Amino acid sequence: MEGRPGFTWQAYRDLLALLRANGYEPAGYDDWQSKARPVILRHDIDNSIEKARIFARMEQECGVQSTWFVLLTSDFYNVFSAASTRGLRDIMACGHEIGLHFDEVNYPDIVGNVDAIREKILQEADLLQFVTGKPVTKVSMHRPSKDILAADLEIPGMVNSYSKLFFHDFKYLSDSRHHWREPVLDIIKSRQYPRLHILTHAIGYGPTDTDLEQWARGFIGPAQVDRWDILNRNFTDLPSVLPRESLQ
Numbered sequence: 001m002e003g004r005p006g007f008t009w010q011a012y013r014d015l016l017a018l019l020r021a022n023g024y025e026p027a028g029y030d031d032w033q034s035k036a037r038p039v040i041l042r043h044d045i046d047n048s049i050e051k052a053r054i055f056a057r058m059e060q061e062c063g064v065q066s067t068w069f070v071l072l073t074s075d076f077y078n079v080f081s082a083a084s085t086r087g088l089r090d091i092m093a094c095g096h097e098i099g100l101h102f103d104e105v106n107y108p109d110i111v112g113n114v115d116a117i118r119e120k121i122l123q124e125a126d127l128l129q130f131v132t133g134k135p136v137t138k139v140s141m142h143r144p145s146k147d148i149l150a151a152d153l154e155i156p157g158m159v160n161s162y163s164k165l166f167f168h169d170f171k172y173l174s175d176s177r178h179h180w181r182e183p184v185l186d187i188i189k190s191r192q193y194p195r196l197h198i199l200t201h202a203i204g205y206g207p208t209d210t211d212l213e214q215w216a217r218g219f220i221g222p223a224q225v226d227r228w229d230i231l232n233r234n235f236t237d238l239p240s241v242l243p244r245e246s247l248q
């Protein structure tokens with residue numbers, strides 16, 4: 001679509017090059033004030049740490065650092081598994097930072113209770129630190145409710161990426177639902193915003209461009225092979241029961 005990046009790894013590399021060409025410098029949530037035209041590159045890991053790891057490596061090759069937000073409560077990945085821990089350490093080894101991706105839906109009993117939500121965020125950040133071995137000082141919300149956005153949560157010792165500062169005083173651009181709502185490329189070229197905050201979901205990117213249906217099929221389809229591999233590590237002689245090649 002005109003003015004919008006595609007969903008390929010190359011399209012993302014081109015996006016980074018366009019940012020550079022227009023004077024934007026990749027920045028973190030702590031050091032953006034030292035940049036003339038900061039762009040905060042944020043990634044929420046909603047589905048796959050492995051896909052995140054590949055994308056994070058690519059960013060490192062492009063010479064940029066970013067912040068990766070991880071769910072503790074995902075049904076798709078277990079942050080405490082050996083593979084996840086390795087993946088997150090790989091992402092950190094690329095020079096990126098790990099933050100907490102917080103899903104308020106897991107705490108239906110405290111909806112609207114700002115103090116209790118703040119406490120849960122701090123507890124989850126501690127648990128994530130157990131995995132990363134480093135203090136977790138950034139948080140982003142997974143599918144935030146209007147209430148949690150309006151609360152403009154201040155959390156001791158942490159940066160809220162949905163605070164008014166980063167959500168309103170920066171121009172916020174997101175590829176949520178595999179769709180750039182705004183013509184991101186035109187916005188960058190216009191240079192009209194001095195500060196950008198760009199959210200991408202690595203799971204949506206690959207060697208070739210995909211529409212929403214192809215994206216969903218590409219995520220769901222190969223899952224039986226992934227599940228077979230996990231079962232094979234925990235089950236004697238799975239191939240004699242169900243050969244891997246017999247999977248679709």
Ligand SMILES: [Zn+2]
Pocket residue numbers: 044045046101141142143
């Ligand atoms: Zn999310």
